[in-house]
Amino acid sequence: MGLLLVGMNHKTAPLEVRERLSLSCREDVSPLGLLKGIPSVREALYLATCNRVEILAVAADVEEARGELVDLILTHGNLPREELERCLYVHRDETAVRHLFRVAASLDSLIVGEPQILGQVKDAYRDAVDGGTTGLILNRLLHHAFRTAKRVRSETGIAGHAVSVGYAAVETAKKIFGGLRKKAVLVVGAGEMSELTARHLLKNGAERVLVANRTYARALDLARELGGEALALERLPEALMEVDIVISSTGAPGYVITREMVAGALRRRRNRLLFLIDIAVPRDIDPEAGELDNVFLYNMDDLQDVADENMRMRREEAQRAEGIVAEETERFMEWLKTLAVVPTIVALREKVEAIVAGEMERLAVRFKGMSEEDRETLEILVNSIVNKILHDPMTALKEESQEGGGQAYAAALRRLFRL
Amino acid sequence: MDATTILFLAALGSYLASTVIYGLSLRVRRVHTAKTATRVFLAAFVLHGLFMVSMAFLRGRPPLLTAHDTASFFAWTVAGVFLLFQVRTKTRVLGAFVSPLVLLLLLLAAPGTRGETVIAQNLKGPLVLAHVILSVAGEALFALASLAGAVYLLQDNLIKRRIRSPFIRYFPSLGDLDRINAACLLGGFPLLTAGLIAGSLWARVAWGDAWPLDSKLVWTLMAWLVYAFLLHQRLALGWGGRRAALYSVAAFAFLLASFFVEKALFTTIHRFS
Numbered sequence: 157m158g159l160l161l162v163g164m165n166h167k168t169a170p171l172e173v174r175e176r177l178s179l180s181c182r183e184d185v186s187p188l189g190l191l192k193g194i195p196s197v198r199e200a201l202y203l204a205t206c207n208r209v210e211i212l213a214v215a216a217d218v219e220e221a222r223g224e225l226v227d228l229i230l231t232h233g234n235l236p237r238e239e240l241e242r243c244l245y246v247h248r249d250e251t252a253v254r255h256l257f258r259v260a261a262s263l264d265s266l267i268v269g270e271p272q273i274l275g276q277v278k279d280a281y282r283d284a285v286d287g288g289t290t291g292l293i294l295n296r297l298l299h300h301a302f303r304t305a306k307r308v309r310s311e312t313g314i315a316g317h318a319v320s321v322g323y324a325a326v327e328t329a330k331k332i333f334g335g336l337r338k339k340a341v342l343v344v345g346a347g348e349m350s351e352l353t354a355r356h357l358l359k360n361g362a363e364r365v366l367v368a369n370r371t372y373a374r375a376l377d378l379a380r381e382l383g384g385e386a387l388a389l390e391r392l393p394e395a396l397m398e399v400d401i402v403i404s405s406t407g408a409p410g411y412v413i414t415r416e417m418v419a420g421a422l423r424r425r426r427n428r429l430l431f432l433i434d435i436a437v438p439r440d441i442d443p444e445a446g447e448l449d450n451v452f453l454y455n456m457d458d459l460q461d462v463a464d465e466n467m468r469m470r471r472e473e474a475q476r477a478e479g480i481v482a483e484e485t486e487r488f489m490e491w492l493k494t495l496a497v498v499p500t501i502v503a504l505r506e507k508v509e510a511i512v513a514g515e516m517e518r519l520a521v522r523f524k525g526m527s528e529e530d531r532e533t534l535e536i537l538v539n540s541i542v543n544k545i546l547h548d549p550m551t552a553l554k555e556e557s558q559e560g561g562g563q564a565y566a567a568a569l570r571r572l573f574r575l
Numbered sequence: 576m577d578a579t580t581i582l583f584l585a586a587l588g589s590y591l592a593s594t595v596i597y598g599l600s601l602r603v604r605r606v607h608t609a610k611t612a613t614r615v616f617l618a619a620f621v622l623h624g625l626f627m628v629s630m631a632f633l634r635g636r637p638p639l640l641t642a643h644d645t646a647s648f649f650a651w652t653v654a655g656v657f658l659l660f661q662v663r664t665k666t667r668v669l670g671a672f673v674s675p676l677v678l679l680l681l682l683l684a685a686p687g688t689r690g691e692t693v694i695a696q697n698l699k700g701p702l703v704l705a706h707v708i709l710s711v712a713g714e715a716l717f718a719l720a721s722l723a724g725a726v727y728l729l730q731d732n733l734i735k736r737r738i739r740s741p742f743i744r745y746f747p748s749l750g751d752l753d754r755i756n757a758a759c760l761l762g763g764f765p766l767l768t769a770g771l772i773a774g775s776l777w778a779r780v781a782w783g784d785a786w787p788l789d790s791k792l793v794w795t796l797m798a799w800l801v802y803a804f805l806l807h808q809r810l811a812l813g814w815g816g817r818r819a820a821l822y823s824v825a826a827f828a829f830l831l832a833s834f835f836v837e838k839a840l841f842t843t844i845h846r847f848s
Contacts (some may be wrong), residue, residue: 313605331734331743334664334750426813429749446735450816458737467738 157198157496158218159293161252161467162244163210166266169243173235174209185209188287190228194219196221199291203280205257205273212256214293217369218248249492252536254485261308261411262315262476268474269314274305293495299487305483311480314473321349322356324462325433325454326491329357329401332431332452337363342399343367344392344413346378346407349435353403354382366395396421404440411442418445433459454466490558497557500566501550503575508542579633589619590678597671606668613658613667616674620654623681630688639707642718643687648708650680653713656762660718660755666747669755684710702777710770710795714830716763717802720767721827723755724820731817749829751784752816756823764806792834801826 191200191211199214211229214220230240247255258264260277281298284290290298308314326336333339339362343354346369354365369375372388375542379386387395389412396402396417406412411455413432422430427450434441435454436561446453454462516535520526549569556565592615600608627647630638638644657673660666730746732738778786786792805822808814813821 188732317604326746331748332750334748334754427815427818429753429816449818454732454737461737462737465741469741 157215157216159249159252159492160213160215160218160225161247161255162213162222162229163208164243165208165210165264168245173243174207185203187232188245188284190232191225191338192287192289194221194224194228198222199294200289201280201284203277203295205276208259208261209263212252212292212294212297221566222246237561250485250489253488253492256297256301256482257304257481257484258478261481262305263308263474263477263481267319269470270402271315273430274560276462277301277305293492296491300484300488304481307484308477308480311475312473314470314477317475319463319467319470321456321459321463322353324459324466325353325403326348326356327466328452328454328459328462329431330360332429333400339401340364340366340399341384342395342402343378343382343384344389344402344404344440345369345408345436346374347405347435350403350405351378351382353433353435355436357401357403358382362401364399366399368392368395369419370408380500393417394420396430397424399430400428401433402441403433403435405434405436406440407436408440409438411529413442413445415442415444415448418442418451419448420450422450435459451551493557493560493562496552497553497562500569500575501553503571504550504573506548507573507575508546512542514540529531577633579626579629580688582622582629586619586622586626586822587678588679589615589622589686590681593619593670593676597674598737600668601671601745604741607714609667609670610619612674613670614638615836616654616670616723617658620651620658621679623647623651623654627752637704639704639711641687643684645707645711646680647684647687648719649711649715650677650684650759652712652718653677653680656716656719656759660758661676664747664751664754666723666751666755668745668747669723669726672726676718676722676815686723686753691839700777700780702773702780706770706773706777707769709766709773713763713765713767713770716759716766717827717830720756720763720847722824723752723759725825727756727820728817728824749816753840757815758803760806760809764802767802771795771799790837794837798826798830798833801829 164566166174183324187202188200191197191202191213196215196217197213198216201212203210203212209229211225213221213225226240226244230237255264256277258464262271262273265273277298281290284294309396329336329339336357339357340481341354341357341362341364343350346367358365365379365382367375367379367382367386368386368389368391369378369386370389372386375388392413395414402413404412418430418432430451432441432445432451432453434453437456439455441453441455443453443455445451516531516538519534520531553562553565553569556562593612594790596612596615599608600612624649627638630636639648653673654677657670660669662836726746726846727749728754730743730749733740733743733746734749775785805814805819805826808822
């Protein structure tokens with residue numbers, strides 16, 4: 157009996173291959189049904205996301221199951237065997253557990269730390285439970301995986317850092333203003349990037365959007381989309397007095413926002429902080445404007461720097477997360493190993509209990525005059541002797557099995573007690 | 576060792592612990608660690624409060640009248656106001672600067688917790704208490720304003736110069752720091768003013784002169800004027816951000832300097848022990 161994980165992800169397989177596999181699996185009868193049909197597979201889970209397709213199985217014979225699972229993927233992916241073999245990875249037992257934990261904790265994701273994957277693993281597990289393909293081991297394993305993911309999330313900052321330019325802008329804005337509530341955003345130039353950044357800011361609490369553009373009609377369009385107001389580019393100096401964040405991305409060759417313009421607005425702003433984001437190339441905002449007190453000017457490269465720095469921190473945090481995964485993997489493997497000797501322990505206990513019951517029966521026949529009270533006392537005594545004798549060997553067996561030597565001891569016990 | 580001393584040592588130990596944990600959080604730059612430190616700091620604050628209550632009831636004198644007592648009360652107020660701000664702002668990292676200050680002040684206060692102190696006869700009465708409580712609380716708020724201002728200047732520099740430093744994430748936001756700075760100025764000024772008035776009323780009772788020409792009084796009035804100016808600029812001219820932070824640091828430096836200069840060079844009727 158062992159654990160087996162067969163799959164492919166964004167690192168091992170090109171998109172077309174993953175696509176083909178996950179699509180064909182969905183069109184078919186559920187892949188879980190097919191997995192159920194494989195004789196050597198006891199329990200199974202099927203996970204498909206846009207970046208990975210994986211099958212996790214508990215199999216009586218791991219080697220046999222491996223061949224069967226690969227065959228299954230082969231027929232359903234409708235792929236040449238060579239290509240598929242190149243894309244697939246196979247993990248057994250401990251490495252399978254570690255792999256699952258890493259996937260659930262988002263350490264194996266394209267963007268390390270992205271939060272969706274845990275939900276996807278949970279969905280896959282729910283499907284498996286509904287499909288009746290999980291049992292003792294997978295239930296325990298998946299719950300352990302959820303716990304590990306939760307630990308990674310709360311004990312490391314793996315998901316805490318913005319890694320896109322848009323989020324870097326939001327993060328920097330938060331560090332300037334505290335919260336974005338009641339903050340007004342001015343979008344200058346109706347480009348895609350500025351729209352995206354404005355959306356990020358709005359989603360994080362910014363309240364008002366103004367859109368200024370050379371062609372007024374385009375400003376109106378974007379303002380409508382963002383739920384804001386449009387204004388003509390000429391009114392830029394006035395708008396600078398009102399807003400807190402400016403995103404500029406026009407195609408103009410020179411500076412659209414000059415130092416004088418900002419300095420003039422500042423006097424009327426009563427020193428409220430102003431965050432200028434220049435994502436235009438060539439630049440829209442005079443860099444000297446960023447030298448003014450209470451003005452913070454970030455251009456595309458600066459935001460990219462913030463994002464890069466965050467990426468670096470994420471990687472550092474991921475290192476810590478790997479430690480947690482290793483720890484939890486070890487813990488699960490300990491449990492799994494004791495599982496192998498559980499049947500022996502149960503059998504031994506049953507046998508001893510049967511002997512006790514039989515002997516008590518015979519005793520009752522011989523001593524008819526024995527009171528109920530005496531009988532109970534005697535039963536307690538016998539049980540306590542039996543338990544005390546069994547306690548040490550059973551504990552030893554569990555301990556040995558945690559260290560991996562359980563099989564030999566279990567075999568010896570079975571032979572000695574004729575189980 | 577009696578209960579009062581035990582409480583004092585417990586508070587001192589907890590402040591030491593919170594200072595160490597805050598220091599650690601600066602090193603690892605994890606807000607998680609600062610959170611733990613803030614909890615310890617809260618415990619220390621409560622113990623410190625109990626110490627003062629026990630001082631008042633078990634030892635039978637309000638813990639406010641000697642220089643040592645004032646240092647302790649000052650520290651307690653700074654700690655309390657800082658904790659109060661934690662309800663509304665995300666600035667627990669500020670504790671990394673508040674906690675060592677409080678610890679230092681409490682260490683200065685330590686000699687005063689031993690044994691009995693004889694209190695001068697003219698230091699009894701509610702006016703003296705009001706004078707001490709109000710002025711010390713006002714100055715404590717100014718201290719916190721200047722700490723928030725100092726961290727503001729650090730953070731402002733990091734963000735403005737676009738320095739790639741993990742401290743940007745770790746330090747509180749400029750908005751929160753500015754709000755603390757403003758609130759402390761706004762609260763501290765009337766407290767100090769009321770404290771000065773109470774002192775003047777009591778001086779008339781004790782010496783028959785409402786404004787005795789005393790070096791400490793002169794220096795304090797000068798500091799009061801500096802703060803009056805700063806508050807005016809903030810409220811009327813809308814000073815904020817970097818400049819307000821800079822000036823509040825400077826103003827407190829002046830207050831502190833006047834305290835030490837006055838102690839070293841002048842004699843004052845404010846010395847009672």
